[in-house]
Amino acid sequence: MSVLDRPYEDVWSPRRARIVAVALALVFVVIVGRSAWVVFNSPVRADSGGAVAEVAVRRADIVDREGQLLVTTLQGWSLAADPSAIWDVREVVDGLKTVFPTINTKQITDLLSDKKRRFVWIRRGVSERERKSVKDLGVEALRFVEEPQRVYPNGSLAGHLLGYTNVDGDGLEGIEKIFDERLKQGGEPLRLTIDASVQFVLEEELQGALAQFDMQGATGMVIDVHTGAVRAIASWPFSDPRKRGVEPAAAKTNRALNVRMELGSIYKPLTVAAALEAGELKATDRFNVSAPVKIGSTTVRDPHPLPNASSVTASDIIIHSSNIGSSLIAQRIGPEKLKAFLGNVGLLGGMTIKGPQTASPLTPSEWDQTAMATVAFGHGISVSPLSFAMTYTPFATGGELVTPVFLEPIDPATIQHKRVMSKETADLVLAMLRRTVVEGSGKLAEAPGYEVAGKTGTAEKPTPDGYDPNRNITSFAAIFPASRPQFVVLVVLDEAQPRTGVVRTASVTAAMIAGKVIARAAPLLDVHPVTSTVEAASLRTTEGTP
Known part of the structure; x- marks a missing residue:
């Protein structure tokens, strides 16, 4: 090749680079879109419009002066549904009524009738007996979500003093409310002066x-x-x-x-x-x-x-x-x-x-x-x-x-x-x-x-x-x-x-x-x-x- 000849030019390299960049951008859009769908439709978002069910830090326990457990947090189950997968809303609601007699029939009917939704809460915090009864209904559109639940192992003992949280773990009454921020930080149990005995x-x-x-x-x-x-x-x-x-x-x-x-x-x-x-x-x-x-x-x-x-x-x-x-x-x-x-x-x-x-x-x-x-x-x-x-x-x-x-x-x-x-x-x-x-x-x-x-x-x-x-x-x-x-x-x-x-x-x-x-x-x-x-x-x- 003569020194006066033009050197070889790869015209496809810039095109390939642009094609790869476009492809990566599309992949990014898909990922972001999928993430947004998960945020707004997955079990970690409550039907109330934004209450997060899962928390990054386990809420601290509450114990008496000797360390006896008064309040703790355990993993439990909550019931959710996919309205878009339900054919007969009335049949499902009637079935749920047999498990949860106090359920708000109209409210649940309205939730399950919204076919645009892929996720709604039915009941936060269900017992093992209730969980088994729901499974026996055989409704595929119903599913269980594992999430933290506040537990009071001694029932009503010191109930007024301890207070309680809502289903999302926010303190509403008593010690649970007064020391809510401290308890949300997790770590060592909050030790009270109370003697459980x-x-x-x-x-x-x-x-x-x-x-x-x-x-x-x-x-x-x-x-x-x-x-x-x-x-x-x-x-x-x-x-x-x-x-x-x-x-x-x-x-x-x-x-x-x-x-x-x-x-x-x-x-x-x-x-x-x-x-x-x-x-x-x-x-x-x-x-x-x-x-x-x-x-x-x-x-x-x-x-x-x-x-x-x-x-x-x-x-x-x-x-x-x-x-x-x-x-x-x-x-x-x-x-x-x-x-x-x-x-x-x-x-x-x-x-x-x-x-x-x-x-x-x-x-x-x-x-x-x-x-x-x-x-x-x-x-x-x-x-x-x-x-x-x-x-x-x-x-x-x-x-x-x-x-x-x-x-x-x-x-x-x-x-x-x-x-x-x-x-x-x-x-x-x-x-x-x-x-x-x-x-x-x-x-x-x-x-x-x-x-x-x-x-x-x-x-x-x-x-x-x-x-x-x-x-x-x-x-x-x-x-x-x-x-x-x-x-x-x-x-x-x-x-x-x-x-x-x-x-x-x-x-x-x-x-x-x-x-x-x-x-x-x-x-x-x-x-x-x-x-x-x-x-x-x-x-x-x-x-x-x-």
Whole structure:
């Protein structure tokens, strides 16, 4: 070839390159199109229009303080359908109705009649029995999708506290909602202060109360006085997280946190403490409670006469639960000082809780003599039971208030201690509470060996027409053991009417249930029973301190 000849030129190479590029572009378009179809038609997209069923991170478990499983996530099955592959919609719906009797027939019929759709959800979260029954229908257009499901292995145990998630794993109520972001991050279980064994005892005793009383509702709690750790908290009727809110209104109501109640005479120790702190009361002072007294616009009466009513001490007023005596003590300090004391112990709001929040209190619109006289014995002020329970912690700690804690581990440096009364006042009132159980209205709360100290409360329920004497809230607030206080227990019963007899005061209702809870829970909480003051003194150094 001459040097002047043109070199050989491959005219097909650029064409081949363009052809390959076009082909790759077409392949890319197909892949993208297929991906889009999968996103909008595959099982990972719920029929609600975008809720992702599969999650990248497994939702964290919830356990009790000892690590016992309360909530977990397991792989389960959900039922879906391909409407485009269904010939006889009515036949399929009728078949599904035999497996899921509560299914919305119209809604499912509409979904399965849309032939443009290739995927719709029929039922999220089905049992093995339901899965087998659906398979037996022999409908090819029905299929099962494996996806994570939140499981509550203990049924209704601590149901109100735990709450629940929706089918896509979003927290809707309780701990599941409050700590939703933490749980969605996965990792280590969320450890609660709850003791599952104590929780079981509390719930069983509240349920057992129904065998003895006709009642509208109940609540109870067990609280560590040194740390504020809530070891058990329950509301009856119980809530089952597995039902995800599909329950009667009574079961949805969390009486421990979200219901405000007038709790009656369990306020009287607070009134006495307020007067002692103000320097307006001495243990030896005496009062005449033999006749009703008018304070402000209200006339205060006692439901029963007190022994030696013309000359009683503050201790007698607590032990025998005198409304008159409590109001006379409050009169010594006045409305503003009583209000300030109750505010200092957290009953007027403002308590900081890392966890479930309590209902705001309902307090007197005007703190005058009338309000003072009735609040002194627990009427005219409504608070959540948990808020009230915390007010007894100072009597057990030598005068320091703690706030409720729901999460472990508890760092001692973060425990909120607030001095609200002197040790002398706290010890004096605690001794009064112990005498109330030994010789007064709280006798049925005694748990042999556990030195229960406490106070009964019976409050008439307010109505638009005034207080109804036939509808009562009965309560018992307790501290145990009195010689080395470790726990506060509160039991509240709503309209508890004994099935035999006519007496419906707290002395025969809430006090008895509280005693049963303490007798069974104390050993689980490592509280040792004692048979003598000497034995109690020897245990004080090991059990009575945090």
